[in-house]
Amino acid sequence: MSKLDSKIPEGNVEQKWTKYKSSVALVNPSNKRNLEIIVVGSGLAGASAAASLAELGYKVKVFCYQDSARRAHSIAAQGGINAAKNYQNDGDSIYRLFYDTVKGGDYRAREGNVYRLAEVSNSIIDQCVAQGVPLAREYGGMLSNRSFGGTQVQRTFYAAGQTGQQLLLGAYSALNRQIGLGTVDMFARHEMLEVVKIDDKARGIIARDLVTGKLERHFGHAVLLCTGGYGNVFYLSTNAMGCNATSVWKAHKKGAFFGNPCFTQIHPTCIPVSGDHQSKLTLMSESLRNDGRIWVPKKKDDIRKGNEIPEEERDYYLERRYPAFGNLVPRDVASRAAKERCDEGHGVGASRMAVFLDFKAAIDRFGKSQAKKLSIENPTAAQLKEFGKQVVEEKYGNLFTMYEQITGENPYEVPMRIYPAVHYTMGGLWVDYNLMTTVQGLYCLGEANFSDHGANRLGASALMQGLADGYFVIPYTIGAYLSKEIAVKPIPTTHEAFVAAENEAQAQIDKFFAIKGNKSVDHFHKRLGKIMWEKCGMARNEKGLKEAIVEIRELRAEFWKDLRVTGKPNEMNPELEKASRVADFLELGELMCMDALNRSESCGGHFRIESQTEEGEALRKDDEFAYVAAWEYKGDFTYEMHKEELKFETIKIAQRSYK
Amino acid sequence: MSHGNMNLTLKIWRQNSGKEKGQLVTYPVKDISPDMSFLEMFDVLNEQLVSKNESPIVFDHDCREGICGMCSMVINGRAHGPKTGITTCQLHMRSFKDGDTITVEPWRAQAFPVIKDLTVDRTSFERIQAKGGFVSVNTGTAQDANCLPIPKDDADSSFNAAACIGCGACVATCKNASAMLFVAAKVSQFALLPQGKIEATARVKNMVAQMDLEGFGSCTNTGACEIECPKGISLENIARMNREYLVANCKD
Missing domain, CATH: 1.20.58.100 (Fumarate reductase/succinate dehydrogenase flavoprotein-like, C-terminal domain)
Structure with missing residues (x-):
C-alpha cells in the first residue's frame, strides 16, 4: 500500500485539475531548452506529446519501429473520438462523459483521472480542427456527431470510418512541423530495448536501429513510453503485426509497476477467423452497431444462409436481453453475449463461431426517409433499396468494402458475420496523476498505461485518452518533475549505466x-x-x-x-x-x-x-476488489502485488445495468 | 478449412542491401488457401524458409488492414497487385488461380532506395512533409471548433485528399517516379480548408522545392498514379496544387 501514491490532488473532482494546473511547478523557457525528453512511440499519445513538448521548448527525440511516425497503429482506429461538447443539445456534459466512462469501466478506474479526461476532451476537438483535421460535418458547416456503445447521447466526432487516421495525421503534422523546425529528432525504424536508470531515475534508453542492427544509447532527462497496448500476447488481435510490449515490459523489469494486466478488451465486431493461416484480425467499427442489428438463428445448428432464415426464426439477442441499450451495450457485454450464443450452438458461418450483423432493416429505413426527402411518391422496392444502400454507403462505405475484400461476401446483400477479437488492453504500466510510473522520470501515456478505462473501455475513448495525455496532460505534469532537474547536465552515454543496459x-x-x-x-x-x-x-x-x-x-x-x-x-x-x-x-x-x-x-x-x-x-465484488492491482517485479519471475484502493467520492458505485 | 489447394510459383526480388545487386529468385508454394491474404501467403513461405535455415524475405507490413501504408509490393508489374482500390495486405489469394506464376518486386524509384529485398526507404516523403504539411497552430491556442463553420462539401473534399496513406504506390507506378499525387494530396487537404489558407503560399512552394530536391521525377499527366492509388486520391488534386503553385509564384 505505502508504495503507491497516486498523487490525486485534494478537493472536489471538478476542481482538482484546475487547482493542479495553477499550482504545479513550471520550467522557465531558457531552462526548457536544456532539457531533453525521449518519447518512445509515435501514435496519438506519442506524436501529440512530442509535438506539444517541443512547442514548449524542450529538446525531444522520438522513436518508432515503423518507417514513419504516421504508421503507428492509432491510424487504424475507425469509429470516432468522444468529447463532451454537447453540440447536439442532447444533455451531454463533462460530468456525464466522466460518469459514463467510470460506469463503462465497471468502477475500476480513478475518478480524478477520468474527470480530467472528460474535462480536456473538448479542447482536443478544438485543437484537431485548428490543425486542419477534416472531421465530418453537417450541411450547415457544423461538426457532426454519432453515438457509440455505453452511452445515450451523441458525443462521438468522426471522419468517416477513418477517425484514427485523420487524428493521427493531425498529430503527425504537428510533429513534422517541429521536426522541420529542428526541435524534434525523429528516429524511425528504431526499437527501444532497455530503459537506462541512473540513481533510480530514468535517464535514457537503448534502442536498436532496425536497418543496421546497431544498438544505440540515447540520453534524456525524462523518458515517455507511448507504445500502445499488448493485445498481441494473444497472437491474433486487431493490433498491427508489430505492436508489442517490449518497452513497457523492460520498464516493468526495471521497477515500473504493472497495473491490472488482466484487463483486456475483446471487441465484439470483428471479422471471424478463416483458417490456421490467419495472421491478424480485422475490426469492423463499433459504429456499425448504430444501424446494424445483431442476431443468431433461434434454432441450434441452423446451417441455412442468413437471408434464408425468416424473421420469426431470428433471435436479436442483444435487443432481447438489454432493451434499454439494445445493440449499443458496452463492448464487454456484447462480446460475452456473442460467445454465449455460439457456445450454445447458435453460431453461424463455416466455423459456427460467428453471429450476424444485419443491415437490412437499416437499408429499408434509410430508403424510405431518402425517398421522402427526394419527394418521390410510391417508390418501387428497387428504388427504396438503392436509396437505402446509398445512405449506408455514405455512412459505412469503407467498412463494407473492407468486409467484402476480406470475406468475398457483399454485406449490402447478405448479413455480415462477426465474432469478438482481442482489441485493446486497459491494463498497462501503473502511473500516478502525473502519468509517471513508479520509476522517477519514466512516464507512460495512452494505451500503454492503465489509468483511465478501468476494466472496460468505451468506444471512441481510446483516441480521446491518447490525445488528452499527449496534448493536454503531460505538457503540464512533466513540469512537476523537470522543474527539479534543471541543474542536471546531459549525462554522457559513456556512463556505466548506459554500458550496462546496452550489454x-x-x-x-x-x-x-x-x-x-x-x-x-x-x-x-x-x-x-x-x-x-x-x-x-x-x-x-x-x-x-x-x-x-x-x-x-x-x-x-x-x-x-x-x-x-x-x-x-x-x-x-x-x-x-x-x-x-x-x-x-x-x-x-x-x-x-x-x-x-x-x-x-x-x-x-x-x-x-x-x-x-x-x-x-x-x-463485481466491490468489498474485496475495488482496487488497482499493481504488480512489482521481484526478479526471477516472481511478482508482488500492491493495492491502490479506489475511492468513489463523486459517483455512487452500483452494479452496472444496461437493461 | 485452413488448407487450400492452390500451387503457385513466386518470383521474388531478393537483395541483401542497397549496396549489393539484387535478383529475382523462384520459390514454389503449395496448398495455398484462396481465403489467405497475399501477405499471409508470404508468411507461409517465410516459415518454410526458416525451417530450411534460409533467411526469410524481408517486406514492410504492419496493420494488415489497408490503412498504415507500410506494405509496398509491385505484383506482376502493378503496385499493390491486380485489383484496384486496395493495398497489398488487402489482396487475397482468391484473386489468383492455381498454377499462376507471380512476380513480386519492391517500389522502384531513385528517391526510394532499396534497403533489403522488398523493403525500401521512403524517408524522402517525411522530409517533404516536414517542409509544410501542417498548419502552424500550437497546442492550446485553438478556438471552439464550431466557431469555424466549414461547408460540408469542402470538408468532404479535404477528407478525400487527406485519406492518402503515404504508401508511395503513386511513385512506384509513375514512369517518371513523380511524387506529385502524394504532395498534391497534402497541399489540397489544407488548400480546401480555411485553416490552411494562411500558410498556403509558403506550403506549396516549400513542399514542391523539397520534392524536387529528393529526386522525384516530373509529372507528365499520364494519370497512372490515380489508377493505382489504393485510396483513390484524385488527379484533381494535382491540378489544384498546380494552381496553388502558380498563384504562390505570382505573389512573389
Whole structure:
C-alpha cells in the first residue's frame, strides 16, 4: 500500500485539475531548452506529446519501429473520438462523459483521472480542427456527431470510418512541423530495448536501429513510453503485426509497476477467423452497431444462409436481453453475449463461431426517409433499396468494402458475420496523476498505461485518452518533475549505466542466436496465443488460469531451448525483432494470468465464471476488489502485488445495468 | 478449412542491401488457401524458409488492414497487385488461380532506395512533409471548433485528399517516379480548408522545392498514379496544387 501514491490532488473532482494546473511547478523557457525528453512511440499519445513538448521548448527525440511516425497503429482506429461538447443539445456534459466512462469501466478506474479526461476532451476537438483535421460535418458547416456503445447521447466526432487516421495525421503534422523546425529528432525504424536508470531515475534508453542492427544509447532527462497496448500476447488481435510490449515490459523489469494486466478488451465486431493461416484480425467499427442489428438463428445448428432464415426464426439477442441499450451495450457485454450464443450452438458461418450483423432493416429505413426527402411518391422496392444502400454507403462505405475484400461476401446483400477479437488492453504500466510510473522520470501515456478505462473501455475513448495525455496532460505534469532537474547536465552515454543496459540488450540478442533450435518465432507465438485465448480470454476460471500459468512457463522454457532465429544480428532482421517481442509476451502472458487468477470477481472485460449473477451477468465484488492491482517485479519471475484502493467520492458505485 | 489447394510459383526480388545487386529468385508454394491474404501467403513461405535455415524475405507490413501504408509490393508489374482500390495486405489469394506464376518486386524509384529485398526507404516523403504539411497552430491556442463553420462539401473534399496513406504506390507506378499525387494530396487537404489558407503560399512552394530536391521525377499527366492509388486520391488534386503553385509564384 505505502508504495503507491497516486498523487490525486485534494478537493472536489471538478476542481482538482484546475487547482493542479495553477499550482504545479513550471520550467522557465531558457531552462526548457536544456532539457531533453525521449518519447518512445509515435501514435496519438506519442506524436501529440512530442509535438506539444517541443512547442514548449524542450529538446525531444522520438522513436518508432515503423518507417514513419504516421504508421503507428492509432491510424487504424475507425469509429470516432468522444468529447463532451454537447453540440447536439442532447444533455451531454463533462460530468456525464466522466460518469459514463467510470460506469463503462465497471468502477475500476480513478475518478480524478477520468474527470480530467472528460474535462480536456473538448479542447482536443478544438485543437484537431485548428490543425486542419477534416472531421465530418453537417450541411450547415457544423461538426457532426454519432453515438457509440455505453452511452445515450451523441458525443462521438468522426471522419468517416477513418477517425484514427485523420487524428493521427493531425498529430503527425504537428510533429513534422517541429521536426522541420529542428526541435524534434525523429528516429524511425528504431526499437527501444532497455530503459537506462541512473540513481533510480530514468535517464535514457537503448534502442536498436532496425536497418543496421546497431544498438544505440540515447540520453534524456525524462523518458515517455507511448507504445500502445499488448493485445498481441494473444497472437491474433486487431493490433498491427508489430505492436508489442517490449518497452513497457523492460520498464516493468526495471521497477515500473504493472497495473491490472488482466484487463483486456475483446471487441465484439470483428471479422471471424478463416483458417490456421490467419495472421491478424480485422475490426469492423463499433459504429456499425448504430444501424446494424445483431442476431443468431433461434434454432441450434441452423446451417441455412442468413437471408434464408425468416424473421420469426431470428433471435436479436442483444435487443432481447438489454432493451434499454439494445445493440449499443458496452463492448464487454456484447462480446460475452456473442460467445454465449455460439457456445450454445447458435453460431453461424463455416466455423459456427460467428453471429450476424444485419443491415437490412437499416437499408429499408434509410430508403424510405431518402425517398421522402427526394419527394418521390410510391417508390418501387428497387428504388427504396438503392436509396437505402446509398445512405449506408455514405455512412459505412469503407467498412463494407473492407468486409467484402476480406470475406468475398457483399454485406449490402447478405448479413455480415462477426465474432469478438482481442482489441485493446486497459491494463498497462501503473502511473500516478502525473502519468509517471513508479520509476522517477519514466512516464507512460495512452494505451500503454492503465489509468483511465478501468476494466472496460468505451468506444471512441481510446483516441480521446491518447490525445488528452499527449496534448493536454503531460505538457503540464512533466513540469512537476523537470522543474527539479534543471541543474542536471546531459549525462554522457559513456556512463556505466548506459554500458550496462546496452550489454543487457546485447546479451539477449546473443542468446537468441546461440539457441540454434528448430522452431520459428511464430510457432511459439501462436501456441502462446492459443493458451491465452482459451484460458485468459473472454471467460476465465481458476482451474484454467492455473493451467495456463504452468503451460506458459513450460512454453517459455521450450522457447529458450528450441528457438531458431535466422540471419545475423547486425542487419535488418525481422525474425530477430519478433523473437525479442515474443520473449517478452511469454513473460507478460504469465503475469496476466496471475492477475486474472487473483481477481476472483468479474468486472468489465474480465469475466470470472465463478462470479456471475443468476442471469449470467458479470458480478463485481466491490468489498474485496475495488482496487488497482499493481504488480512489482521481484526478479526471477516472481511478482508482488500492491493495492491502490479506489475511492468513489463523486459517483455512487452500483452494479452496472444496461437493461 | 485452413488448407487450400492452390500451387503457385513466386518470383521474388531478393537483395541483401542497397549496396549489393539484387535478383529475382523462384520459390514454389503449395496448398495455398484462396481465403489467405497475399501477405499471409508470404508468411507461409517465410516459415518454410526458416525451417530450411534460409533467411526469410524481408517486406514492410504492419496493420494488415489497408490503412498504415507500410506494405509496398509491385505484383506482376502493378503496385499493390491486380485489383484496384486496395493495398497489398488487402489482396487475397482468391484473386489468383492455381498454377499462376507471380512476380513480386519492391517500389522502384531513385528517391526510394532499396534497403533489403522488398523493403525500401521512403524517408524522402517525411522530409517533404516536414517542409509544410501542417498548419502552424500550437497546442492550446485553438478556438471552439464550431466557431469555424466549414461547408460540408469542402470538408468532404479535404477528407478525400487527406485519406492518402503515404504508401508511395503513386511513385512506384509513375514512369517518371513523380511524387506529385502524394504532395498534391497534402497541399489540397489544407488548400480546401480555411485553416490552411494562411500558410498556403509558403506550403506549396516549400513542399514542391523539397520534392524536387529528393529526386522525384516530373509529372507528365499520364494519370497512372490515380489508377493505382489504393485510396483513390484524385488527379484533381494535382491540378489544384498546380494552381496553388502558380498563384504562390505570382505573389512573389
